Amino acid sequence: MAHRGLASGLSAALLLALQAPAVSATDLVGRVVDAVDAKVFAGALVRMRGGDPAKLAAQTDGQGFFRVPGLAAGSYLLDVHLPDGRAFVARLVLLPQRQTQFLELDYSRAVPPDDDEDY
Amino acid sequence: MTRKYSVARLAALLATCFLASAAQAGGDDDAPFRSDGKTRNAADPIYFGHKLADFTMNAEPESGLRLLPPTATELFAGQRFDLRIETQIPAQAAPQLVRLTINGRNISESFKRRIAKQGSGSESGTPQSELLYGATARNLSFDQAGHYEVEAVLTVDGVERRIANRYDVAAAPNPKAPGAARKVVFFLGDGTGLPLRTAARIVSKGALEGRVQDTLAMEKMPVQGISRTTAFDSIITDSAPGMASPLSGMKQSNNALQVSVDNTPENALDNPRIETVFEYMKRVHGWKIGVVTDAFLVDATPAAVQAHNRSRRNYLNIAQQMIGYYDDASALKRTGYASLAELSQPLDVLMGGGAAYWMNEKNPDLKTFYQYAKGGRKDVDLLADIAPAKGYSVVRNLDELRIAPTDHKLLGVFTGEFRTTSSGLGADNLPGTLDRLVARGAATIRGKGASDPELGMNVAPPQGRGCGATVADCFRQVPMKTEMVDKAIAVLDTLAARERRRDGGWMLLVEQSQSDKFGHILEYDRAIYEVIELDRTVAATAKRLGGDRRALLVVTADHAQPQTIIGVALTGALVGQAGACFTTSDGNYPITLGSPADKDRPCALQDAIGTFNDATFPTYEDRNGDGYPDEVDPAIKLIIEDGGRPTYSTSFLTNYQPLKPNASRHTDDGKTVEQPAVPNPERQPEGLLMTGNMPTRNVVGGANKTGGSVDIAPHAGDDVLVSAQGAGADRFAGYYENTAISVRLSQALGGNTKRAAKAGALVGW
Numbered sequence: 001m002a003h004r005g006l007a008s009g010l011s012a013a014l015l016l017a018l019q020a021p022a023v024s025a026t027d028l029v030g031r032v033v034d035a036v037d038a039k040v041f042a043g044a045l046v047r048m049r050g051g052d053p054a055k056l057a058a059q060t061d062g063q064g065f066f067r068v069p070g071l072a073a074g075s076y077l078l079d080v081h082l083p084d085g086r087a088f089v090a091r092l093v094l095l096p097q098r099q100t101q102f103l104e105l106d107y108s109r110a111v112p113p114d115d116d117e118d119y
Numbered sequence: 120m121t122r123k124y125s126v127a128r129l130a131a132l133l134a135t136c137f138l139a140s141a142a143q144a145g146g147d148d149d150a151p152f153r154s155d156g157k158t159r160n161a162a163d164p165i166y167f168g169h170k171l172a173d174f175t176m177n178a179e180p181e182s183g184l185r186l187l188p189p190t191a192t193e194l195f196a197g198q199r200f201d202l203r204i205e206t207q208i209p210a211q212a213a214p215q216l217v218r219l220t221i222n223g224r225n226i227s228e229s230f231k232r233r234i235a236k237q238g239s240g241s242e243s244g245t246p247q248s249e250l251l252y253g254a255t256a257r258n259l260s261f262d263q264a265g266h267y268e269v270e271a272v273l274t275v276d277g278v279e280r281r282i283a284n285r286y287d288v289a290a291a292p293n294p295k296a297p298g299a300a301r302k303v304v305f306f307l308g309d310g311t312g313l314p315l316r317t318a319a320r321i322v323s324k325g326a327l328e329g330r331v332q333d334t335l336a337m338e339k340m341p342v343q344g345i346s347r348t349t350a351f352d353s354i355i356t357d358s359a360p361g362m363a364s365p366l367s368g369m370k371q372s373n374n375a376l377q378v379s380v381d382n383t384p385e386n387a388l389d390n391p392r393i394e395t396v397f398e399y400m401k402r403v404h405g406w407k408i409g410v411v412t413d414a415f416l417v418d419a420t421p422a423a424v425q426a427h428n429r430s431r432r433n434y435l436n437i438a439q440q441m442i443g444y445y446d447d448a449s450a451l452k453r454t455g456y457a458s459l460a461e462l463s464q465p466l467d468v469l470m471g472g473g474a475a476y477w478m479n480e481k482n483p484d485l486k487t488f489y490q491y492a493k494g495g496r497k498d499v500d501l502l503a504d505i506a507p508a509k510g511y512s513v514v515r516n517l518d519e520l521r522i523a524p525t526d527h528k529l530l531g532v533f534t535g536e537f538r539t540t541s542s543g544l545g546a547d548n549l550p551g552t553l554d555r556l557v558a559r560g561a562a563t564i565r566g567k568g569a570s571d572p573e574l575g576m577n578v579a580p581p582q583g584r585g586c587g588a589t590v591a592d593c594f595r596q597v598p599m600k601t602e603m604v605d606k607a608i609a610v611l612d613t614l615a616a617r618e619r620r621r622d623g624g625w626m627l628l629v630e631q632s633q634s635d636k637f638g639h640i641l642e643y644d645r646a647i648y649e650v651i652e653l654d655r656t657v658a659a660t661a662k663r664l665g666g667d668r669r670a671l672l673v674v675t676a677d678h679a680q681p682q683t684i685i686g687v688a689l690t691g692a693l694v695g696q697a698g699a700c701f702t703t704s705d706g707n708y709p710i711t712l713g714s715p716a717d718k719d720r721p722c723a724l725q726d727a728i729g730t731f732n733d734a735t736f737p738t739y740e741d742r743n744g745d746g747y748p749d750e751v752d753p754a755i756k757l758i759i760e761d762g763g764r765p766t767y768s769t770s771f772l773t774n775y776q777p778l779k780p781n782a783s784r785h786t787d788d789g790k791t792v793e794q795p796a797v798p799n800p801e802r803q804p805e806g807l808l809m810t811g812n813m814p815t816r817n818v819v820g821g822a823n824k825t826g827g828s829v830d831i832a833p834h835a836g837d838d839v840l841v842s843a844q845g846a847g848a849d850r851f852a853g854y855y856e857n858t859a860i861s862v863r864l865s866q867a868l869g870g871n872t873k874r875a876a877k878a879g880a881l882v883g884w
Contacts, residue, residue, distance in 0.1 A: 031207075035372070035380070035429055036383070037432075038384060038386060038387040041386055043320075059508055063247060063248050064384075098180055099181070100181050100208060102183045102207045106384075109352070110828035111828075118314070119357055119358065119639060119831065
């Protein structure tokens with residue numbers, strides 16, 4: 001029984017691996033916001049460090065959304081430049097086997113509050 | 120057995136090899152965190168175990184479709200919540216709701232009718248872009264206990280996307296049940312982790328031959344539990360979800376008060392809300408509810424009782440929620456927020472600081488009495504006009520508090536720590552316990568009392584003499600916590616007895632805020648006095664309600680801070696050894712350590728701490744019998760240090776006035792820039808340099824991400840104690856999420872603990 005269980009378990013694992021979607025690149029969809037000040041940022045510039053700067057940058061639309069297509073899975077740091085001159089850094093772990101991944105870039109989470117009373 | 124064990128081990132080994140090879144083949148650091156197709160919101164992943172890991176969010180990955188409240192929110196029957204369906208990724212065309220089911224029963228039409236009835240906009244949380252789906256049905260509830268599976272299916276660009284949440288719903292409170300609690304005092308020691316409790320006991324109770332002479336009232340409570348404080352989106356909670364989650368059962372994001380996240384970040388008031396236990400008991404059973412704090416009243420902890428807001432910083436409309444005032448010409452509008460007004464239950468008793476969020480900027484008392492140099496509301500005056508019109512007695516100091524009637528609702532707003540020579544709490548927050556004791560002549564700091572110029576109390580208040588001739592006079596008129604709670608209970612008792620439903624029930628939240636605020640600025644001795652005040656209030660309340668078998672007292676913390684007890688020090692030696700520990704060449708960097716004479720001993724203060732077998736017992740004394748040490752720095756004092764901190768210097772002696780730890784500088788355009796890497800030159804510059812480990816700035820373009828400039832000791836991710844006594848106290852034993860506190864309260868309030876055989880329905884359409 002135990003051998004059969006092991007065999008079927010491995011078969012299932014291999015089958016799952018073979019059936020996994022063949023996604024080689026992921027589109028990052030993000031939104032640049034400030035949840036505490038209740039703002040979405042149009043015209044913010046998002047740059048992903050490393051690689052081709054032209055391909056790894058995007059500007060947000062009127063609702064604060066941006067899209068960076070065709071990214072490989074892995075860890076990234078993103079520099080976010082707001083239209084008012086402020087900037088912050090966010091982390092991203094882009095998952096494999098995913099066509100799209102959403103990332104909310106929240107200024108209020110990326111930096112400490114302006115006021116110590118907000119702790 | 121042996122053979123099976125061996126085969127199981129072989130299977131595990133093979134599986135490990137299989138997974139490991141897959142991970143190595145792809146260079147995939149994230150493999151250990153790969154989950155079952157659920158979206159991870161990677162907004163702020165946490166670095167641990169050499170892996171970048173983000174937090175799991177229950178959402179459909181390609182559209183970001185999610186249901187709120189979050190899955191596994193701990194509800195009880197009858198508790199109101201908003202049910203929201205939304206996508207997070209814009210589609211090519213407007214997404215459409217195909218199906219919404221609860222335990223397989225289709226309720227799509229009920230949902231759509233409810234949204235249509237509420238109308239679009241803030242009442243339904245409608246996104247500005249039709250390419251996002253977002254709809255919130257307000258103020259629903261499950262009508263009985265049981266297990267509920269909620270599934271939403273949307274068509275997004277021609278593809279059906281689905282998401283499911285599950286909720287295990289407990290029985291509704293039933294205060295008429297035998298043994299159910301009918302008077303509940305919930306004490307919250309902000310930032311009060313176990314080390315602060317221990318320190319308070321050592322300092323206030325002493326020990327003989329290693330054995331404590333007495334224990335804290337919190338320790339005497341027969342039931343002790345532990346809760347996990349993690350927020351929805353961070354292992355380090357702030358005080359908003361730290362209090363909000365336990366009172367409603369829903370894990371919440373940092374900065375959020377009794378709401379979930381949503382896809383309309385441009386509006387902090389339209390987020391999906393949840394009812395607290397306090398609100399439920401008032402709405403359903405006519406109970407009276409109150410909060411008492413030493414923070415500003417609209418701070419996160421007191422606001423978590425009945426305010427609903429994505430941003431804890433929206434102080435003006437939170438103040439209005441607290442007394443139930445909605446007006447289109449004010450910060451909290453009536454139009455668009457009918458569902459909020461229906462949910463949020465006004466407080467019957469509220470006491471704390473922060474007059475600037477309650478008074479109009481033109482009210483002269485704001486300056487001459489409360490000592491604000493600037494600030495105040497531009498719309499209305501809640502303190503002078505609105506609250507009295509709503510039937511509140513308004514009091515400003517101890518004398519007024521004492522004579523306030525007990526048969527009216529009560530709003531007390533007291534003066535804050537307004538000394539211009541202090542950079543500690545600021546005018547919003549009440550002066551600390553130690554400083555109030557000094558003003559009353561009941562304690563000294565390094566042998567000095569209120570008349571000593573070092574303490575800054577023997578001078579006229581900076582903005583006028585409305586609160587007293589001197590700072591000490593003003594501080595003496597700020598009530599101690601025991602005085603506030605004593606009055607709060609008297610009012611709640613009276614009002615509850617007059618309630619037509621005659622339940623006689625009430626709930627009171629008592630926050631000790633400065634245990635956290637003094638911890639942040641590394642004023643450890645003051646933080647310990649705060650916890651002693653908390654414990655004295657617990658003891659006095661237990662004594663007052665001790666004859667009532669249906670009273671319940673609970674004491675816990677919203678989170679800890681990274682403090683720990685490291686030993687003791689001989690205070691006389693600290694003075695002698697201080698000095699010349701380090702010098703700065705230009706007021707900034709570089710720092711020169713030590714003296715050429717002894718390079719192995721750069722600062723004699725490092726040898727001042729007695730630890731291990733050299734840590735004897737501190738010598739605090741309470742000769743006046745008020746429960747607090749008479750002198751904060753006795754011959755031998757307790758020493759606490761922080762695991763997370765900005766750079767600061769310390770001689771281990773208590774500052775005469777609260778001071779921030781690090782330096783700041785001013786830019787040419789008038790802005791203040793905090794310098795977490797530079798010690799405050801005005802705070803014990805002769806002391807031992809404690810280099811910081813908190814981030815100094817948000818390094819755009821740098822090698823790594825930090826959390827920006829953190830100029831305080833942070834909160835800690837440690838679990839915290841829950842202590843309880845009285846009716847239903849046994850519910851609080853165990854080890855649980857902080858959200859479980861809400862359900863445990865509902866059980867102490869008479870909710871049936873037997874597992875429901877059959878789920879009910881979603882009601883409130």
